[in-house]
Amino acid sequence: MSYTPMGDLGQHGLFDITRTLLQQADLAGVSEALTRLAKQSALADRAAIILWQPGNHRARYYASAQPGAPIEYEDETYLAYGPVRRLLSRPDALYCSHDEFSEAWPQLAESGLYDPFAQYCLLPLAAEGRIFGGCEFIRNDARPWTEKEFQRLHTLAQIVAVVTEQIQSRVSNNVDYDLLCHERDNFRILVAITNAVLSRLDIDELVSEVAKEIHHYFCIDAISIVLRSNHKGKLNIYSSHYLDENEPVHDQSVVDEAGTLSERVFKSKEMLLLKLHEGDALAPYERMLFNMWGNQLQTLCLLPLMSGDKMLGVLKLAQCDEKVFNTANLKLLRQIAERVSIALDNALAYQEIHRLKERLVDENLALTEQLNNVDSEFGEIIGRSEAMYSVLKQVEMVAQSDSTVLILGETGTGKELIARAIHNLSGRNGRRMVKMNCAAMPAGLLESDLFGHERGAFTGASAQRIGRFELADKSSLFLDEVGDMPLELQPKLLRVLQEQEFERLGSNKLIQTDVRLIAATNRDLKKMVTDREFRSDLYYRLNVFPIHLPPLRERPDDIPLLVKAFTTKIARRLGRQIDSIPAETLRTLSRMEWPGNVRELENVIERAVLLTRGSVLQLSLPEISIESDTPELAAEKPLDGEDEAQQILRVLKETNGVVAGPKGAAQRLGLKRTTLLSRMKRLGIDKDMLV
Template identity: 50%
Template sequence: MINSGIDPELLEFFHQLKDERDEYRILVDITNSVLAHLDREGLVSAISQDIHRFFAIPSVAIAFFDGEQASTFPVTACGWYDDNQHYCQQKTYPLTAGKIKSVLENGQPQAVALAEDVNDPLLKDLFSAGMRAVLLLPLTFNAHSPGIFILAHTDAGAFTPAVCSLLGQIASRISIAVDNANAWNEITRLKDSLKQENIWLNEQLQNAESLNDIIYQSAAMKNLLRQVEMVAMSDSTVLLLGETGTGKELIARAIHKLSQRSAKPLMKMNCAAIPASLLESDLFGHEKGAFTGATSTHIGRFEMADNGSLFLDEIGDMPLELQPKLLRVLQEREVERLGGSLVIPVNVRMIAATNRDLHQMVQDREFRSDLFYRLNVFPIVIPPLRERPEDIPLLATWFTQKLAARMNKTIDTIPAAALKALCNYPWPGNVRELQNVIERAVILTQGNTLNLQLSDLKIPASPASAPRAQPAPIKLPPMFSPQVPENDESEKERILQALRETNGIVAGPKGAAKKLGLKRTTLLSRMQRLGISTRDL
């Protein structure tokens, strides 16, 4: 009645202005809301709540496209449960021929009426959730499509031309936010990749040992290294067996260094040191949102070791439920990240190690037999230190010099009684225990002679019927590192240096033989073999 005197055209113009103002407010509110979010889930959650508030649309989702070559695409969808509780979830779909691919290729919006016989996996899920109409709006920004805006409603007639027009304008604003979210997602992925690469580089720097650091002169170690050289050039899986502390990781590094993969990374993982709940993610990686706390995509050790080698220590401690997935990776040479469906091919050489009896574990059903046979292609048994006592003086010398240099000390002598005690000890902790004993002795040493605390070692009495030869005290030349076997050139230079320091004197308490820890006759014999004459000094 109040408007009876108003011109109808003016009234229609007034309503038109009001509608335009309301649409403008909606566009401004949604634009401000979406541009405040960089992560995908937060972005879709904000959009869905605004769309639900302004249009009462119950299901809002965005399909993200990370690359032209991708065969799948992730969808983040938000909606409301029957009790009006808001939720968001992620799922991956195959990019096959269907409505999504059609909209992506032609860049045109499409409205779809859902029926029970729909074949598209995404639309089938929406129909199962009670939706009867879907509006697919391409998100286009800078001549490319970062995603598709997916709106679904239980009312088949909900998407009128006027609503579709306004939603199309909203989609153009959302395109900018989706492009920003994709860029942020890529930056986060690269940051995580660089972080993992930095971890690997630090591991390599901390463990940068050469093959010369395998100190030995025993027949057992010579035989072991022959096996290492034979298997290194193949791509066969290697299983290192031996007691704790025997140097399995050092042998694994030697295999990798001698292989054709030496220019690529050697990734390492201790299966006993990582909680079972995190082991799968660390090995195979995970997608963002795969579980609570997965705020970004994580690249697993298999992907990081691509074209290189992966060393799995303490393989016997791998949980039973994870073993089938490891077996599949070894057989198929491909991984799937936790929470994802994308199959990623990997080319990795496997080196596994354990101090447990895997064969007995198989009998006790504590280890899968199929995985055991897959790992047991080329087993290498590393002998314990007590079975190669002739290596103990060399190892003791090496550790003494290495640790003394690290602590800025000069230690040039190991007493004969100490060497005898070391050779008589059974070393249940093997080389690692010997290193710890030497380190403790270096810390306690105040002069030039190694201060071994023999009372800390419970040395068994030697049999009276078979007395051992008394080892002579070892003199450690200042610049000598006992890398065994030593080539003729380095041995010649070492002898020449000792002769120069003793003014050409071979025998006697101040002679070169004494300085080198050799007998006079042994030194003369080596000088003759190497063509060294004191007249040439």
């Protein structure tokens, strides 16, 4: 069961809620007030209280259909064997939908007590370790409770448990006014101490606050919390002693557990109340008390601090006046110990989380140094930027499904690496992922490579060939640069995606295949559809789950990690020993635009490793500059009578076929590199033929 500080209740302060509930005359009024508070806090639409009567195995139900219309119901059948019976056997929160509720308790669902609802939550009502009922919260809409809302519901249930216990006691015993005032005061003490301690996450602060409150309300001068140490057989004792009212002494010590009073409580899990004389066999802590208080008779009360069945520690109280530990005070101190247990559980959990967080930071630093120990294209996906974190979350979400994934991104961003990650995280990772680059394959052979062919299907087909779709059966097929697939082949790809069947070239036999397709492209498929360069129906079939892979310039935080990983991997491959990378080098690389993205960065690092003499990476980038030293060239105007193709050919010849960079053809033409390449492809211009 999780808890939250009891002050975290939105606009309703703890005292206002408690006062509102305690002012009710009976439990029907409490349930009506509780419903009103739950609605105001947007926690629930209805609330009710169910009490268990162990003597006759009956259950009583208190609710309010509408203001002024209370509902009280009692039986030993449907309600008694409903959710409250399960709560008694399994004392944790019960949460279910309306369908699950109706399936588990069909007769109760049809009894008329419950109007249609969407979400149901039942939390235990407990006092002194005994569950005596449950607190119901119901939502009419399907919106599930968040973790924070669950914590607030737990807090409300704790208050209702105390209020219910108070009202039951008041009604059943007909207590007089003085006793009511006394209980009210005790409750105020309980609330005050609860508020004071539940927000303390540091053990020292928690002990100091517990000691201050207990000393203030009970005049107890020695207060300690005893915890088991990480060292076997040792106890950590956090103590506060009020020798001086204004300057308490805070102390922390480590003692042997054997022979101590705390050891007895740890074993029995029961409260221990006793008197100690100077001549008794004393453990170090008790001996210190006698020395501190001049060998006076000591009365000690040791209360177990429990979280469920687990012993967290011991609350140890000592005082010379034995009247402090009367029956009424002991009952209240037990309740206080329960609240201190919750606070201690929170503090220990926070302490563990902090320890694990520090350990994670250390492990992350160590793993960063070892990123390239894994044999794969980039070692593994490297990136801690927000952009890459978003990509990896999408990969995690889609991997376990069989949905088609379309990876979009510029050349060199690592689209194949993302495809491999999707495959490795999927249920198909038992078989190897099949991949194919649609741009690297001649159009005439692409169909045969994808779907296979029979012997004699065309000239040169001297043997049967298995296609990629057949090879990828029960696995994943990665089609890289799918935007370069010829138009005439796209309908056949669409068919195999829709029907999961195809025919080899030269055969009319249908072949069934179970393939999960992962496609990738650096082209704007939406614009290609508009330009009728790509089929719209295939585009929508591929675009089921698009993942946009950011270019390297949009995640500069990842560049230092990539540089270190590439340097280690390449240096190992080339037999070089490079121990460090200058910070200025990392800053320089992080400021670059990297039109070729991760692939370009890796090539630059490989060149740097080759040129490095010594153990410190030496970066030499004569052809790359962060800011151009020359003024930006104006876009060239075409010469008289010169069309677009002629102009591009002329500028390419003048730049010796260089497209990108400050002296490249794209700069002179006033175009982006990708725009120029696209136009060259459309016009059939091959720059390699010009050089």
